[in-house]
Amino acid sequence: MIFRRDVVLTAAAAIAAALATPVFADEAANKVADFTLSNGLELIVIPDHRAPVITHMIWYKVGAADETPGKSGLAHFLEHLMFKGTAEHPAGQFSQVVARIGGQENAFTSSDYTAFFQRVPSEQLKTVMEFEADRMTGLQLTDDVVLPERDVILEEQNQRVRNNPPARLGEQIDAALFLNSPYGKPVIGWRHEMEGLTRDDAIGFYRRFYGPNNAAVVIAGDVDPQAALKLAEDTYGKVERRNAIMPRHRPQEPPPVAVRSLTLADPRVEEPSLQRDYLVPSFKTAAKGESEALEVLAHILGSGSNSRLYISLVVDQKLAVSAGSWYDSTAVDLSKFDVFGAPRPGVALPQLEAAIDAVIAQVADKGVTPEELTRSKTKLIADAVYAHDSQASMARWYGAAIATGATVGDVEHWPDRIRAVTAEQVQQAARQWLDKRRSVTGYLIKDTSPQVEKRS
Amino acid sequence: MTRFAASIAFALLTLCAGASAASAMTIEQIVSPSGIHAWLVREHAVPLVSLNYAFHGGSTQDDALKAGTAHFTADMLDEGAGDLDSKAYHSRLEQHAIEIGFQVGRDYFRGSLRTLNEHRDEAFDLLRIALTSPHFDADALERVRGQELAELRRETTNPNELASRSWWSTAFPGHPYGRESSGTLETMPRITADDLRDYVHRVFARKELTVSIVGDIDAETAGKLIDRAFAGLPANNNLKPVPTATPSNLGRRIVIDVNVPQAVVNFGGQGIARHDPDFMTAYIVNHILGGGSFSSRLYREVREKRGLAYGVSDQLVWFRRAAVVIGGTATRGDRTADALKVIESEIKRMAESGPTPAELDEAKAFIKGSYALSLDTSSKIAAQLTQIQIDDLGADYIQRRNSLIDAVTIEDAKRVAKRLYGGGLLVTVAGRPKGLTSGTE
Numbered sequence: 013m014i015f016r017r018d019v020v021l022t023a024a025a026a027i028a029a030a031l032a033t034p035v036f037a038d039e040a041a042n043k044v045a046d047f048t049l050s051n052g053l054e055l056i057v058i059p060d061h062r063a064p065v066i067t068h069m070i071w072y073k074v075g076a077a078d079e080t081p082g083k084s085g086l087a088h089f090l091e092h093l094m095f096k097g098t099a100e101h102p103a104g105q106f107s108q109v110v111a112r113i114g115g116q117e118n119a120f121t122s123s124d125y126t127a128f129f130q131r132v133p134s135e136q137l138k139t140v141m142e143f144e145a146d147r148m149t150g151l152q153l154t155d156d157v158v159l160p161e162r163d164v165i166l167e168e169q170n171q172r173v174r175n176n177p178p179a180r181l182g183e184q185i186d187a188a189l190f191l192n193s194p195y196g197k198p199v200i201g202w203r204h205e206m207e208g209l210t211r212d213d214a215i216g217f218y219r220r221f222y223g224p225n226n227a228a229v230v231i232a233g234d235v236d237p238q239a240a241l242k243l244a245e246d247t248y249g250k251v252e253r254r255n256a257i258m259p260r261h262r263p264q265e266p267p268p269v270a271v272r273s274l275t276l277a278d279p280r281v282e283e284p285s286l287q288r289d290y291l292v293p294s295f296k297t298a299a300k301g302e303s304e305a306l307e308v309l310a311h312i313l314g315s316g317s318n319s320r321l322y323i324s325l326v327v328d329q330k331l332a333v334s335a336g337s338w339y340d341s342t343a344v345d346l347s348k349f350d351v352f353g354a355p356r357p358g359v360a361l362p363q364l365e366a367a368i369d370a371v372i373a374q375v376a377d378k379g380v381t382p383e384e385l386t387r388s389k390t391k392l393i394a395d396a397v398y399a400h401d402s403q404a405s406m407a408r409w410y411g412a413a414i415a416t417g418a419t420v421g422d423v424e425h426w427p428d429r430i431r432a433v434t435a436e437q438v439q440q441a442a443r444q445w446l447d448k449r450r451s452v453t454g455y456l457i458k459d460t461s462p463q464v465e466k467r468s
Numbered sequence: 469m470t471r472f473a474a475s476i477a478f479a480l481l482t483l484c485a486g487a488s489a490a491s492a493m494t495i496e497q498i499v500s501p502s503g504i505h506a507w508l509v510r511e512h513a514v515p516l517v518s519l520n521y522a523f524h525g526g527s528t529q530d531d532a533l534k535a536g537t538a539h540f541t542a543d544m545l546d547e548g549a550g551d552l553d554s555k556a557y558h559s560r561l562e563q564h565a566i567e568i569g570f571q572v573g574r575d576y577f578r579g580s581l582r583t584l585n586e587h588r589d590e591a592f593d594l595l596r597i598a599l600t601s602p603h604f605d606a607d608a609l610e611r612v613r614g615q616e617l618a619e620l621r622r623e624t625t626n627p628n629e630l631a632s633r634s635w636w637s638t639a640f641p642g643h644p645y646g647r648e649s650s651g652t653l654e655t656m657p658r659i660t661a662d663d664l665r666d667y668v669h670r671v672f673a674r675k676e677l678t679v680s681i682v683g684d685i686d687a688e689t690a691g692k693l694i695d696r697a698f699a700g701l702p703a704n705n706n707l708k709p710v711p712t713a714t715p716s717n718l719g720r721r722i723v724i725d726v727n728v729p730q731a732v733v734n735f736g737g738q739g740i741a742r743h744d745p746d747f748m749t750a751y752i753v754n755h756i757l758g759g760g761s762f763s764s765r766l767y768r769e770v771r772e773k774r775g776l777a778y779g780v781s782d783q784l785v786w787f788r789r790a791a792v793v794i795g796g797t798a799t800r801g802d803r804t805a806d807a808l809k810v811i812e813s814e815i816k817r818m819a820e821s822g823p824t825p826a827e828l829d830e831a832k833a834f835i836k837g838s839y840a841l842s843l844d845t846s847s848k849i850a851a852q853l854t855q856i857q858i859d860d861l862g863a864d865y866i867q868r869r870n871s872l873i874d875a876v877t878i879e880d881a882k883r884v885a886k887r888l889y890g891g892g893l894l895v896t897v898a899g900r901p902k903g904l905t906s907g908t909e
Binding site for chain 1: 511513514515516546554555558559562563564565567582584611614615618621622624625626627726727728729730732761762763771772773774775776777778779798799800830833834835836837838839840841843844845846847
C-alpha cells in the first residue's frame with residue numbers, strides 16, 4: 013500500500029484533539045504513555061479498553077524523500093519486500109500467524125515514513141512484537157522473490173498513476189512545485205527508475221535506515237502501558253541500535269519566486285479540472301500558530317458544502333461542479349496547500365481559475381467572519397472526538413505525527429491550539445501563504461490530437 | 469521453527485478471546501413509543517450516537533428509462549428540507565458537527581447519522597426533515613444533476629467502471645440488478661423533481677424499515693430519538709416487485725477497447741443466496757480462493773509467484789433475488805491473458821478438488837477471529853446490526869456465528885466448491901489485452 017503525504021496528513025491534524033477533549037470517562041486510565049527504550053526506540057501506548065483487541069504499528073522514520081537520487085520508489089519497494097521473510101521466519105510465516113489469529117495487517121509508505129501494522133486480539137501483542145522486532149534486522153532477500161515483487165510495484169504504478177489522469181497531473185505538479193526538495197518525486201517512484209531497482213538497493217536501504225533508533229512503535233487498544241513497555245523491552249529492546257542513522261537533513265527549497273503553470277493533456281480526460289498547490293509550512297517548520305491557522309483557513313475556504321469555494325463557484329456563480337481545498341500539516345519539511353475545481357460544461361479553465369483567485373483574494377483582503385471561524389473550529393475539534401471511536405485511527409494519527417517530528421504533547425494540545433486561532437491569523441495566513449508565486453497551477457485537459465496506434 | 473509452532477498454538481488457544489469481544493456485545497431489541505422496532509448496543513466510552521437504518525427499495529425501484537432516480541434522491545435530501553434551504557441545512561449540520569449520509573444499493577436505501585450526544589435532538593430533527601420534507605428545488609436539482617453527469621462522463625474512459633458496468637449489464641440483461649444505481653448519461657437528464665418525490669413516497673415508510681443505534685444512550689432515549697426521525701413516515705411502502713434472477717452469459721468473454729496501459733478484468737458467476745444452508749461454507753471456500761487476505765490462492769499465484777498484478781480477489785455478493793461470486797484484477801496489457809489463464813485454472817482446480825483440510829482450518833480461524841476487528845467502531849457496529857437484520861439472521865447471530873463456521877466439514881467444502889465454481893464464468897476486460905478477444909468458450 014502507498015499513501016501520498018497529502019492523504020495521510022489532513023487526518024493527522026484531527027487526531028490530536030481526541031485525547032485532550034475533556035469529555036471522556038476515565039480519562040486518567042486512558043492517558044497516552046510515551047517511553048524511549050535504551051536502544052532509542054520510542055514507544056507510544058494509547059489505552060482503549062472497550063474491546064480486547066489492539067492495533068500495533070511500527071513507524072520507521074524513513075520515506076521516499078530519503079532515497080538516493082536515481083533510486084526513486086525504493087522506500088516503497090522495501091516496504092513490499094519486508095513481507096519476504098527472515099532467517100528466523102521464512103516468507104509468509106508472519107502473515108500466516110496473523111491470519112490464523114484472525115488479525116489484519118498491512119503497510120504503507122509516504123515521503124517521510126514507512127509503517128507496518130497488525131490488528132490482533134490483545135493476547136497476541138507479544139507475538140506480533142516478536143515478529144516485527146525480528147524483521148527489523150533479520151530480513152533476507154533473494155532474486156526469486158525480489159523480481160516478481162518488482163513487477164508487482166510496477167503494476168501498482170500502472171493502477172495508481174498510469175491508468176489515472178488526475179494522479180498523473182498530481183505527479184507533474186509536485187515535480188514543478190518542489191524545486192530542490194525530494195518531495196518532488198512520486199512516492200511510488202518514476203517508472204524508469206523503478207524498473208532498475210535491485211535486491212542490493214533494497215538491502216542497502218534497509219541496513220541504512222531500519223533500526224530501533226529510527227523507529228516509533230505505537231500500540232492502541234486493550235493494554236496497560238507498563239505491560240506494553242515490558243513486552244517492548246523483551247522484544248524490540250533486544251535489537252541493537254544502528255549507529256549510522258543520521259538526522260534527516262534534506263535539500264531545502266529556495267524562496268519561490270515564479271508563478272508556475274502547466275497543462276497535462278490525456279486522451280482519457282472527459283472532464284477537465286484544475287489543481288493548484290502552494291508551498292506552505294508544515295506543523296514542523298511553521299512558526300507558532302501558523303500551521304493551525306492554515307488548517308482553519310483550508311476548512312473555511314474549501315471543506316465541504318459550506319465552504320467559500322463551494323458556495324461561490326458551485327452554488328452561486330455556477331461555474332464549477334466541484335471546488336475545494338485542503339492542507340497537509342504533517343511533513344518533516346515544507347508542505348502543500350491544495351486548491352482544486354472542475355468547471356461546468358462550457359466554462360473554460362482560465363475563467364474558473366480567475367474565479368478561484370477572486371475567492372482567495374477576498375479572504376486575504378477582507379478576512380473571515382466570526383461565524384465561519386467558530387463553525388470551522390467546532391467541526392475540526394469534533395472530528396477529533398469522532399476519531400476517538402476508532403483505535404486504528406488513533407494509532408495512525410499519533411504515528412504520523414511522531415514520524416514527522418511532532419511530540420505526543422503536540423498531538424494532545426492540538427485542540428487548544430485550534431481553539432486559539434483568531435480571524436486575524438486566518439487572514440494573515442491567506443495573505444502570506446496563498447501567494448501565487450508560491451504555487452503551481454495544473455490544468456488537466458483532453459488530448460484531442462490523433463493517437464498513433466502502436467502495432468506489435 | 470519451534471517458535472513458530474508455539475505461536476500457532478498460542479494463537480489457537482486465544483481465538484475465543486477475539487470472538488468473545490464481539491459476542492460480549494449485548495444487543496437490545498427495543499420498540500419505540502410509536503411502534504418502530506430497532507436494535508440497540510450501548511457503548512459508553514465515547515460520547516456519541518451512531519444511527520444506521522435501511523428502507524427496502526433501492527435502485528431496483530428505478531424506471532429503466534430513468535435509472536439513477538434513487539441515487540439522485542439520496543444526493544438531494546440534504547439540499548434543502550423543512551424550513552431550511554440548502555445552505556442553511558448544511559450550515560446547521562456543520563455548526564453541530566452532525567454527520568448525515570445517504571446511500572443507495574440495489575435492494576436498499578441506507579442511511580447513517582453520527583452526532584455528539586449534546587446535539588442528538590438537533591441531529592434527529594435534521595434527519596426527519598430530510599426524509600419527510602425534502603425540497604428538491606430546481607436550482608439544487610440542476611447543480612447536483614450536473615455533478616452526477618460530470619462523474620458519469622469521467623467514468624466513460626475509466627477501465628474499472630467499464631469492466632464493471634459491462635459485467636453487470638451482461639450478467640443481468642433487462643433486470644434491475646444489471647443497472648448501476650448511478651444511472652447513465654442517457655437516463656439522468658430525464659429525471660424530474662416529481663420522480664424523486666415519487667421515489668420518496670413509495671420507499672420511505674415505517675414498513676420494512678430497519679433501524680440500528682449504537683452509543684452512549686439508554687433504551688428509552690433511543691426510542692424517543694427514533695420516533696423523532698421516523699414516526700412521521702407513512703405506515704406502508706409501495707414497491708415494485710423484483711423478479712428472481714440468475715446471472716446469464718456465463719462462459720462469455722467481453723473485451724472493451726480503451727487505451728490504458730493496464731487492463732482491468734472482472735470475472736464471476738452464479739453465487740449462493742444468504743439464506744442458503746451452504747452460504748457459510750461458500751463464504752469460507754471463497755476466502756480460501758480469493759478472499760481479501762495475503763494468503764488466498766489467487767493472491768499467491770497471481771501476485772506473489774508471478775508478479776502479474778498488485779491486487780486480485782473475489783467475493784460473494786448477495787441480493788434479495790440473486791447471488792453472484794465476482795472478482796477482479798488489473799494487469800498490463802501484454803500479460804492480461806497470462807493472468808486470466810492463472811485465475812481460470814485456480815478456479816477450475818478449486819471446483820474440482822476443493823480446499824485442503826489445512827486451508828479449511830486456517831480460513832475458519834481467520835474468519836472467526838477477524839469478526840471482532842470488523843466491529844471496532846460505533847458506526848461499523850451499527851452498519852453490521854442493520855445487515856444482520858436485513859439478512860434476517862436473528863439477534864443471536866453474533867453468538868451463533870462461530871458454531872456455524874465450526875460445523876463446516878471438508879466434505880461440505882469440496883461439494884460447495886464445485887457448486888460455486890463449477891458453473892462457468894463471465895469475464896469482462898477493459899483495456900488493450902494482447903491476444904484476448906470477445907467470444908464464447
